[in-house]
Amino acid sequence: MNLEIKLFGFLRKYSPRSEDAFFLDLPDGSKVRDIISTLKIPDNEARIVVINGRHAGEDAVLKADDEVVLMTPIEGG
Amino acid sequence: MYGWRGKVLRVDLTEGTIAEEKLDPKAAKDYIGGRGLGIYYMNKEMDPKIDPFSPENLFIMAVGPLTATKTPTGSRYMIMTKSPLTGSVTCSNSGGKFPKEMKRSGFDALIFKGSAKEPVYLWIENGKAELRSAKKIWGKTVNETTDILINETSPKAKVACIGPAGEKRVLISAVMNDKDRSAARSGVGAVMGSKNLKAVVVHGEEDIPIHDEEKFKELRNGALNKFKEVSKDAPPILRVYGTSYAVGSTQKIGALPTKNFQYGTFDNWEKVSGQTMVDNFLEKPKFCADCPIGCGRGSKVTEPGFEGEGEGAEYETIYAFGPDCMNDNLASVLKANYVCNELGLDTISMGSAIACAMELYDKGYIPESDIGKPLNWGDAGAIIEFVEKTAYREGFGDKLAEGSYRLAESYGHPELAMVSKKLDLPGYDPRGVQGLGLAYATSPIGGSHMRAQTAYFEVFGVPCIVDPQKWEEKPRLVKIHQDMVSILDSTGVCYFFAIRYFVNPVLEVTPEGFCNFLNAVTGAEYTIEELQKAGERIFNAERQFLVKAGLSRKDDTLPDRFVKEPMPEGPAKGLVSHLDEMLDAYYSLRGWDNNGIPTKEKLEELGLE
Numbered sequence: 001m002n003l004e005i006k007l008f009g010f011l012r013k014y015s016p017r018s019e020d021a022f023f024l025d026l027p028d029g030s031k032v033r034d035i036i037s038t039l040k041i042p043d044n045e046a047r048i049v050v051i052n053g054r055h056a057g058e059d060a061v062l063k064a065d066d067e068v069v070l071m072t073p074i075e076g077g
Numbered sequence: 078m079y080g081w082r083g084k085v086l087r088v089d090l091t092e093g094t095i096a097e098e099k100l101d102p103k104a105a106k107d108y109i110g111g112r113g114l115g116i117y118y119m120n121k122e123m124d125p126k127i128d129p130f131s132p133e134n135l136f137i138m139a140v141g142p143l144t145a146t147k148t149p150t151g152s153r154y155m156i157m158t159k160s161p162l163t164g165s166v167t168c169s170n171s172g173g174k175f176p177k178e179m180k181r182s183g184f185d186a187l188i189f190k191g192s193a194k195e196p197v198y199l200w201i202e203n204g205k206a207e208l209r210s211a212k213k214i215w216g217k218t219v220n221e222t223t224d225i226l227i228n229e230t231s232p233k234a235k236v237a238c239i240g241p242a243g244e245k246r247v248l249i250s251a252v253m254n255d256k257d258r259s260a261a262r263s264g265v266g267a268v269m270g271s272k273n274l275k276a277v278v279v280h281g282e283e284d285i286p287i288h289d290e291e292k293f294k295e296l297r298n299g300a301l302n303k304f305k306e307v308s309k310d311a312p313p314i315l316r317v318y319g320t321s322y323a324v325g326s327t328q329k330i331g332a333l334p335t336k337n338f339q340y341g342t343f344d345n346w347e348k349v350s351g352q353t354m355v356d357n358f359l360e361k362p363k364f365c366a367d368c369p370i371g372c373g374r375g376s377k378v379t380e381p382g383f384e385g386e387g388e389g390a391e392y393e394t395i396y397a398f399g400p401d402c403m404n405d406n407l408a409s410v411l412k413a414n415y416v417c418n419e420l421g422l423d424t425i426s427m428g429s430a431i432a433c434a435m436e437l438y439d440k441g442y443i444p445e446s447d448i449g450k451p452l453n454w455g456d457a458g459a460i461i462e463f464v465e466k467t468a469y470r471e472g473f474g475d476k477l478a479e480g481s482y483r484l485a486e487s488y489g490h491p492e493l494a495m496v497s498k499k500l501d502l503p504g505y506d507p508r509g510v511q512g513l514g515l516a517y518a519t520s521p522i523g524g525s526h527m528r529a530q531t532a533y534f535e536v537f538g539v540p541c542i543v544d545p546q547k548w549e550e551k552p553r554l555v556k557i558h559q560d561m562v563s564i565l566d567s568t569g570v571c572y573f574f575a576i577r578y579f580v581n582p583v584l585e586v587t588p589e590g591f592c593n594f595l596n597a598v599t600g601a602e603y604t605i606e607e608l609q610k611a612g613e614r615i616f617n618a619e620r621q622f623l624v625k626a627g628l629s630r631k632d633d634t635l636p637d638r639f640v641k642e643p644m645p646e647g648p649a650k651g652l653v654s655h656l657d658e659m660l661d662a663y664y665s666l667r668g669w670d671n672n673g674i675p676t677k678e679k680l681e682e683l684g685l686e
Contacts, residue, residue: 008326009318009322010311010314012352048542053647055330069329074314074315074323
């Protein structure tokens, strides 16, 4: 299934392309942690996950065409 | 005393007299310092009903016991006064270098009352204070004023001053320090201007006595080592992006205020994102005194029409001059920021006033002849022009200078001002971030996220994510965080360090780190319970003031746009703010009646009359 991935902050360096927004094709039933392992994001790289505008955990099961944003936790002013 | 200087400076601007006064050690312990000390004096000596521009309004600059001790980020101070914008108590916070220098110059607080017959500035050098004429610098910008006063006093002096906006009593004017740090909210600049007080200039060489040097060193090194550990593979993300990073965070959950808060997502958000700022405009990070983080943004714009350089932009400035005005030109947002700093204006309230004016104009409520030209959404040039006109109260700027609420009210549509207690809301839509909506409505100063920044856990995942769209748990969390921030605001350190290193990093944020640092520095032997009680006391003391000033539940509000109009699009589509339900639960947790008035029992419990 096709997934739209966006990487913010320090996570941008794990993008397989030069852009921080790209598509990823993963098997049906894949979870967020499958994206993380596909992109080789290490365990100690802090991140929060937003799927289609809602925060989610790394066990969340994905659907086709989901937008998944991985971002470094940081405060705003 | 240790930590505290043990004295405050009384300045009677009407009489032109200055006197030192001892700080009551019990008041110091019960109210900590900074914001707490400010409300202690305000409650003791002011009639909360007075006109904020009257000589009786106290104007207080207060530092905390940890300020200038080399506690990491220990260079923060509070300005406390009655606000001419809101009619409530206000505390306006700033960092930079001035707070540290003010503490080293000898005082825990500077308490101004009265009004000078002609413009003056206060100069304090190593405990000696004098009032000097500011006639020659009245009318000058913040940068000019700062340079001239350093030249007139000492190359090591630090300056807090108003620009033309404060002089003209613009209700959304700021007090700037070190040129580009800002005590911005609630028109504190206007109060200073109404007193003919142009600046406070300080220089001090006195180190702050520490009660237990060994213990303090251990705590300090511990905090710094933890910070270094977290930043060992990369500089801290706040140093890389500043707070501008938050544009992506709020966009992605549909809470980025767009078109005067009509929407929660902005199509061209990437043009005004933190990444775009870093890639195109950032020159270097900037650090406050004794801060290891470096979240400040030294930036520069070369785009014709918007050239400039200075400090900026924070997330709040970007939301207010960017998406809120439908403006995707980040260069113009930075230019607006530089102009606000130069002239002494609150970037949040200024951007929000322009966005409000754009909506009023769009809907045909303001005739073009009043403005002098069209004021269309996204007009970057007009934004800059009206920032300048606001500072000088020229033309339509004179109406913007009254703030968005009075502007909208004058055209018959106060509901289109995105404010709480007439103070413009920060950059998170309450429909998408429920807890923050409650925090805005119950903040003593009005629409502010800085009395309980629940976005830490509702948006940014610090320490963990709590669903921003859910409201049931939020009254409890808002109350806990408000009490913690009351402590923070009174100690003189910065939120950005405190939230990770001075509290237990859980949602309940028990102030253990604060307790350890305060006791090592002051020897005051706080228990956690005493410190928590002090935080609650400070918050309730402010509530006492604003209740006596005539405010109550009827003022703990959010605009109808949030409580009645569901978010029309995006991830937060269909949501309204559950403010009413949250308020009932919140008042109950606070020990206040259903009108938001602290009960007699609650006040007695906290040692308030």
